[in-house]
Every structure is written in C-alpha cells, then in structure tokens.
Amino acid sequence: MSQDMMRGHLDGLVLAVLTGGPAHGYGLIEALRDRSGGFFDLPEGSVYPALHRLERSGLVASGWSEVGGRRRRVYSLTASGRRAAEQRQFEWRSFSAAVERVFGGGGAGSAAGSAGGGRTADGGPAAGPVGGVAEVAS
Amino acid sequence: MTYRSIDAYVDDLAWRLRVGMRGRRRIMREVAAHLADLVAEEEAAGLTPQAAARRATARFGAPADLAAEFNRDDALHSARTAAWSLMVCVAGAFVATGLAQRVAPANPWPDNALYYGVPVMLVQVAGFCAGTAFLLSVVAPWMLGRPRGLATASRAAAAATVVLLPVAVVAAGNIGGVGWVQGAVSAFVAVAVPVAAGFSARAALRAERTAGPSTVDVIAECCEALALRWSWTAQLHRTVTSTWAGAAARAPHLMSWLELRRHPWRAATTISVAAGIALKLPDLMIGDLDLPAAALEAGAAYIGFIVFGGLLGLRPRVGTPEPLDAVGAEG
Known part of the structure; x- marks a missing residue:
C-alpha cells in the first residue's frame, strides 16, 4: 500500500485502535501492527501527526501520565471521537463491500464483501476497518 | 541518514519543525519518550546502545518526512x-x-x-x-x-x-x-x-513557501466539488461546462473576455465594467444615470485587480506559467 493511500486512512485506523481504550504512541503503533497481522508496518513516528491532528479536531484528548516509570502522553477518544470512529467504520465497510463487489465480481469474495459491508457491527470495533484494508490491498 | 543517539535525532527533528515553541517542545518530548521505548526494546533484543539507537531512529522514520507532516498540519x-x-x-x-x-x-x-x-x-x-x-x-x-x-x-x-x-x-x-x-x-x-x-x-x-494553484483554479475546483454532491447540480454543472466549451470553440475571441483563468486581463476588464454598471444600477433604476460615476467605479475595480490580482492569486504570477499551461492557454 502506498504512503499516500495509507495517510488517507491513518486517522480512521488510529480512532479504531483507540476505541479499545487509551493508549500512548508507542502502544498505539504496536496495536496497529498486531491487529493488522503485521500489514501496517509504518514508520513509528507517522502516528504522531495523526494524533495531533485528531486532538486539534476534538476527536481525541491527551495528557501526560506515568507509565512503567516513564512519562508518556496518553491519548483517549472523546465522545465526538467515539462517534467519528463508528461513522468511519460504517463508511469504510460500505466502501470496502462495494469495492469487493466490483473486484470480486461474484463467488466467495463477493459474499465476504457483503458480510463485511453489513450495516450492523458484527465483529470487534477495529477488526472491521483493519481487516477491510488488508482485503482490498491483497 | 542514521543517528548515533536519540538526542541527535530529536535535535534534527526540532530544527526542521515550524510549529511554534510550545508545539515543538511537546513533539520533542513525545518523540524522545517513544524513542526511549524503542531503544529499550532493541537493547532487550541484544543490540548495543549505539546500534539500538540507530535501529530505533530508523524505525521511527525520517525527521524530514515527519516534520513536513507536522508543518503542513500546523x-x-x-x-x-x-x-x-x-x-x-x-x-x-x-x-x-x-x-x-x-x-x-x-x-x-x-x-x-x-x-x-x-x-x-x-x-x-x-x-x-x-x-x-x-x-x-x-x-x-x-x-x-x-x-x-x-x-x-x-x-x-x-x-x-x-x-x-x-x-x-x-x-x-x-x-x-x-x-x-x-x-x-x-x-x-x-x-x-x-x-x-x-x-x-x-x-x-x-505557511508553505511553494507557489500553489491560483485562487481562480481553487474556486473552480470547489464549484465542481459542490456540483457533484447532488445529481441535479451535477447535471447542471455538465450543461454549463459543455455550453461554455461550445461557446469558446465557436467564438474564441469573444469568450476570451470572460475567461479569467486563460485571459485574466481581458476578463478583468469585463468584470470591472460589469461592476461599474452593477454598482450604479440603483441609480439607473430610478432613471438617474451617472456615467462618469459608473466609469469611476469600473476604473477602481480594474485598479484593484492590478494591485491585488497577483497578491490574491487571481492571475498567474510572473515566473509561474504552470497554471496557464495546465488549462491549455492560448496566450
């Protein structure tokens, strides 16, 4: 996946990871890598501009705290951030399902796309978007 | 580029940032904390402190790219x-x-x-x-x-x-x-x-220093984006665009007086005259036509274009002919 394409989705992915609870930058990029099965092996610093951008938009709040003897800035979703995460998840699933229908044409891929594009949350909060990206890119 | 220590990396990043004192300080602290975690992880994997620092800074990404992203957002x-x-x-x-x-x-x-x-x-x-x-x-x-x-x-x-x-x-x-x-x-x-x-x-x-698109181009892009939001406006946009293109093909000289993107000076003349008439329209409605005053308004509008047109991106600036080429200027 190209850097530009990745940048377009990074904000949504960060929101999705933060739905699981507050995290600092190091933990966040680790979670992103783990939950994507190693697919998103980004330069670790790339998550910080996204976090600052989301904080400026009021979707994320942050504060310094002591974690494991070190001071770290911990980020958490705000109420509007939680709504934005749900919205982006829904949008991505609709988009992903449509792309899958076009690429797959029919058969198993189409069925998977339809399931992924369901209107109800039928999986973990972040598993949808992350899995969806891997599906389209592969 | 590799860095022998976290401090060298953070200093290089700080030098490239254009986000104000407070923002710079916060980014530096966050980046240093993250890099310290990475170094600890690499050292635990058996690397020497210097090799761990090199590996950690490589994993974090190029300071130039990171600073560019922060600078753009800011x-x-x-x-x-x-x-x-x-x-x-x-x-x-x-x-x-x-x-x-x-x-x-x-x-x-x-x-x-x-x-x-x-x-x-x-x-x-x-x-x-x-x-x-x-x-x-x-x-x-x-x-x-x-x-x-x-x-x-x-x-x-x-x-x-x-x-x-x-x-x-x-x-x-x-x-x-x-x-x-x-x-x-x-x-x-x-x-x-x-x-x-x-x-x-x-x-x-x-602000970024590179010359961007002209304001007229941005207005055109916004109009197109707005038009594409609804089917009826998209249809209207297609009709207007094709009518305009047809008119430009049939009467290129006449239409050049309306095309601000390709012929800014001619179009500015037309707009100035229109502005002069429009500003005196209330007087015209009551039958009190004041031609010198209308000419004065039109002249003021044209002088405004001369003075502020380049500054506000309403006409191509000297040395940046790309926007003209991009839309197929004829000169």
Whole structure:
C-alpha cells in the first residue's frame, strides 16, 4: 500500500485502535501492527501527526501520565471521537463491500464483501476497518 | 541518514519543525519518550546502545518526512485561525463603519476626511483579502478534503491585516466621543484587529513557501466539488461546462473576455465594467444615470485587480506559467 493511500486512512485506523481504550504512541503503533497481522508496518513516528491532528479536531484528548516509570502522553477518544470512529467504520465497510463487489465480481469474495459491508457491527470495533484494508490491498 | 543517539535525532527533528515553541517542545518530548521505548526494546533484543539507537531512529522514520507532516498540519491550522479572526474583524469593522457614518462624534479623530474616508474604503478591500484567505484555508479544505493555496491564503491574510490596521486606529481614537453601542463596537475592532494581526503573522511564518494553484483554479475546483454532491447540480454543472466549451470553440475571441483563468486581463476588464454598471444600477433604476460615476467605479475595480490580482492569486504570477499551461492557454 502506498504512503499516500495509507495517510488517507491513518486517522480512521488510529480512532479504531483507540476505541479499545487509551493508549500512548508507542502502544498505539504496536496495536496497529498486531491487529493488522503485521500489514501496517509504518514508520513509528507517522502516528504522531495523526494524533495531533485528531486532538486539534476534538476527536481525541491527551495528557501526560506515568507509565512503567516513564512519562508518556496518553491519548483517549472523546465522545465526538467515539462517534467519528463508528461513522468511519460504517463508511469504510460500505466502501470496502462495494469495492469487493466490483473486484470480486461474484463467488466467495463477493459474499465476504457483503458480510463485511453489513450495516450492523458484527465483529470487534477495529477488526472491521483493519481487516477491510488488508482485503482490498491483497 | 542514521543517528548515533536519540538526542541527535530529536535535535534534527526540532530544527526542521515550524510549529511554534510550545508545539515543538511537546513533539520533542513525545518523540524522545517513544524513542526511549524503542531503544529499550532493541537493547532487550541484544543490540548495543549505539546500534539500538540507530535501529530505533530508523524505525521511527525520517525527521524530514515527519516534520513536513507536522508543518503542513500546523500551517493549515494557523491559516484557518487567521482567516476566521480576520472575517470577524471585517464584520466588526463593517458595522463600526456603518455606525460611524450615521452618528459621528462632535470632533472626529484625527479629522473629518480621515474619519469618513479611511474606514469606508479600506473595509471593502480588507473584506476581499480576508474573504480570499477564508476561501483558501477554510472553505477549500472543507470541500476538497485537502488544503489548496495556503501560501496565497497567508499573503491575503497579511494584506487584510495591513489594510485593517488604520481602521482599528481610527476606531480606537474615537471610542470616547461616541455613544456606548458605537463605542463598544469600536473598542472591539481596536482590540480584535491586533489579535488577528498576531494570528496572521503566525500563519505567514508557518505557511508553505511553494507557489500553489491560483485562487481562480481553487474556486473552480470547489464549484465542481459542490456540483457533484447532488445529481441535479451535477447535471447542471455538465450543461454549463459543455455550453461554455461550445461557446469558446465557436467564438474564441469573444469568450476570451470572460475567461479569467486563460485571459485574466481581458476578463478583468469585463468584470470591472460589469461592476461599474452593477454598482450604479440603483441609480439607473430610478432613471438617474451617472456615467462618469459608473466609469469611476469600473476604473477602481480594474485598479484593484492590478494591485491585488497577483497578491490574491487571481492571475498567474510572473515566473509561474504552470497554471496557464495546465488549462491549455492560448496566450
């Protein structure tokens, strides 16, 4: 996946990871890598501009705290951030399902796309978007 | 580029950042904490401290890329703040000017001519400049999903600030001699304009330096994006575009007087004449046609285009012929 394409989705992915609870930058990029099965092996610093951008938009709040003897800035979703995460998840699933229908044409891929594009949350909060990206890119 | 220590990496990043003291300090602290975690992880995997630092900084990414991303976001945020504050100032100055024309103080400061003349003339110019900054830094990113022409936006914001400062000075000088409503509005202008000037200076310092698209191109992109939101507007847009292209093919010379993107000077002449007529339309409606006054308005509009057209990105700047080429200019 190209850097530009990745940048377009990074904000949504960060929101999705933060739905699981507050995290600092190091933990966040680790979670992103783990939950994507190693697919998103980004330069670790790339998550910080996204976090600052989301904080400026009021979707994320942050504060310094002591974690494991070190001071770290911990980020958490705000109420509007939680709504934005749900919205982006829904949008991505609709988009992903449509792309899958076009690429797959029919058969198993189409069925998977339809399931992924369901209107109800039928999986973990972040598993949808992350899995969806891997599906389209592969 | 590899770094032998976290400090070297953080220093290099800090040197490239253009986000203000507080922002820089915060980023440096966050990056240093993250790198410390990475170094600890690499050392636990058996690397020497120096090798761990090299590996950690490589994993973190190039400072140039990271700084560019921070700078881009911060430039947009600064330009947006400046544009909003200037629009508020222009609205305040517009109200203050209107009130000043109705109820003047007994002894206007500094004198009658400046009290009546300066604000009326300058607020209109400031409105154009602030409007351009607002379009490029607030409307365009919202409609297109990405910032366009931030360098022009910061220039426009700076111009609006310069134009508004004399208005603020006149407003401040007359706070005492007017009623409390007018005094409150004048006080607001006198305070808000310097604040907006600070925001504009910050936006100018953080703006990108590369020449972006012309403002006319951005307006065209916004119109297209807006048109594509609904099927009937998309249809309307297609009809207008094809009609325009057809007219341009059939009567290229005549249409060149309307095409601001390809023939800015000719189109500016047409717009100036139209503005002169439009501004005198109320007089024309009551049968009181004042041709010299209409010609004066048209001349003022054309001079405005000469003075501010390049600054506000309304015509291609010297040395940047790309926008013309991009739309297939014929000269």
